[in-house]
Amino acid sequence: MKKINLIKTAVAVALLFAVNIDANAQFGGLKGLANKAKKAVTDKAEEKINNKVKEKTNDVVSASAQKVAEAKFGAAPELPQLMNKNITKNSEMKELVYGLRFKTVEETKALAAKLSARAKWNRSVIKAMQSEIVPKDYTLMDELEGQLENRDYFYGELMQMITLHNSNDMKKDEKGWYSTGNSFMIACMKNGGAADKGLENIKMTVLFMRVNGKGQFVDSGSQPKVLEDDVVEAAKRDYNMLLNAAWLLEGYPIEYCRETENGSMKDSYEKDYQRALAYVLLMNEAIANNSVDNLVFKPMPQAGSLNAQLNAAALKIAKQQDNSTVSVVITRSAWDVKKNPLGVPICRVAYGYRIVQTKHGKRAVSCSWAQDHQGGGKYGALRHYGVGTESYYVK
Numbered sequence: 001m002k003k004i005n006l007i008k009t010a011v012a013v014a015l016l017f018a019v020n021i022d023a024n025a026q027f028g029g030l031k032g033l034a035n036k037a038k039k040a041v042t043d044k045a046e047e048k049i050n051n052k053v054k055e056k057t058n059d060v061v062s063a064s065a066q067k068v069a070e071a072k073f074g075a076a077p078e079l080p081q082l083m084n085k086n087i088t089k090n091s092e093m094k095e096l097v098y099g100l101r102f103k104t105v106e107e108t109k110a111l112a113a114k115l116s117a118r119a120k121w122n123r124s125v126i127k128a129m130q131s132e133i134v135p136k137d138y139t140l141m142d143e144l145e146g147q148l149e150n151r152d153y154f155y156g157e158l159m160q161m162i163t164l165h166n167s168n169d170m171k172k173d174e175k176g177w178y179s180t181g182n183s184f185m186i187a188c189m190k191n192g193g194a195a196d197k198g199l200e201n202i203k204m205t206v207l208f209m210r211v212n213g214k215g216q217f218v219d220s221g222s223q224p225k226v227l228e229d230d231v232v233e234a235a236k237r238d239y240n241m242l243l244n245a246a247w248l249l250e251g252y253p254i255e256y257c258r259e260t261e262n263g264s265m266k267d268s269y270e271k272d273y274q275r276a277l278a279y280v281l282l283m284n285e286a287i288a289n290n291s292v293d294n295l296v297f298k299p300m301p302q303a304g305s306l307n308a309q310l311n312a313a314a315l316k317i318a319k320q321q322d323n324s325t326v327s328v329v330i331t332r333s334a335w336d337v338k339k340n341p342l343g344v345p346i347c348r349v350a351y352g353y354r355i356v357q358t359k360h361g362k363r364a365v366s367c368s369w370a371q372d373h374q375g376g377g378k379y380g381a382l383r384h385y386g387v388g389t390e391s392y393y394v395k
Contacts, residue, residue: 065137077117085146100244101237108244159272177274183209208286215285246276304333318354345373366390
């Protein structure tokens with residue numbers, strides 16, 4: 001009995017000892033954590049103080065460098081919005097470029113002058129700091145270089161927009177610059193919900209080129225066409241954007257070459273400047289010549305022997321495709337049989353035109369109809385096959 005009691009007592013003491021050890025260990029751990037937390041707070045506070053001291057020191061240095069720079073080069077010219085180092089390049093820059101649709105030439109000239117003045121000042125100060133004529137301040141230098149980088153980024157977006165509208169290469173000979181192509185594209189847009197930001201909703205693509213010695217709007221077949229009033233207004237905005245782009249680029253290549261000693265970039269900017277000029281000169285003519293008097297009315301297409309057989313069915317199908325269709329003309333006298341690689345007929349195709357009624361007269365639009373092969377030399381009902389790229393006004 002005594003032996004059992006001694007065992008129970010020993011177990012109880014052991015348990016109590018274990019509990020005490022565990023409690024002390026936990027207390028020690030908590031104490032350690034508390035000390036770490038206290039140290040972290042202290043370190044954070046010291047870091048804040050050090051950062052404030054650094055910021056104040058940097059401000060003093062920057063203020064000193066700025067003061068010396070302004071004493072040598074004059075007060076810093078106004079900083080245009082697009083040179084702000086914190087501007088979002090991908091979105092805001094595009095808005096600034098396409099916002100040129102709504103700027104006057106006077107506003108654009110003023111912007112170009114501000115950009116040049118500020119860029120010249122920034123580069124002068126950076127060079128002076130590099131040669132230690134002005135106290136070297138890396139914070140101020142980074143700010144000024146960031147502003148120049150944004151300016152160059154803007155011009156890059158500008159030139160990308162110009163190339164989108166005029167993708168023709170520009171060449172130079174003894175007579176001056178000329179375009180290797182005769183046609184230009186306008187990404188014609190109408191006012192949309194974002195028009196107040198200089199952006200619009202895409203409506204259609206319009207081509208224009210020199211026809212009979214003058215600029216005119218044309219269709220995909222290079223035939224003269226007349227734009228409706230709303231599209232003409234959109235075209236005028238596009239013209240204004242390229243005109244403003246040309247003004248912005250006019251002095252930039254020379255200035256960039258002189259200040260950065262980059263001759264290859266000068267050639268690139270000069271070429272895009274000439275692209276913009278070629279665009280606006282021809283677009284100006286096209287807008288002025290947007291008249292029904294410029295339309296060319298050709299003879300009605302001649303019907304082939306398949307016309308009598310297919311006309312009624314083809315007209316029904318054509319009206320379903322375009323309800324402005326008034327008639328069709330099948331110009332082929334024989335089917336064009338399409339075969340697979342084994343020589344087995346797939347379908348047979350008849351080509352011709354559907355004649356559509358427009359505001360300015362009738363137009364012939366190339367299209368085709370087909371019958372699918374059903375085997376044994378037999379073909380099914382006539383169906384729509386495709387629309388071609390040719391179209392022109394007819395008498």
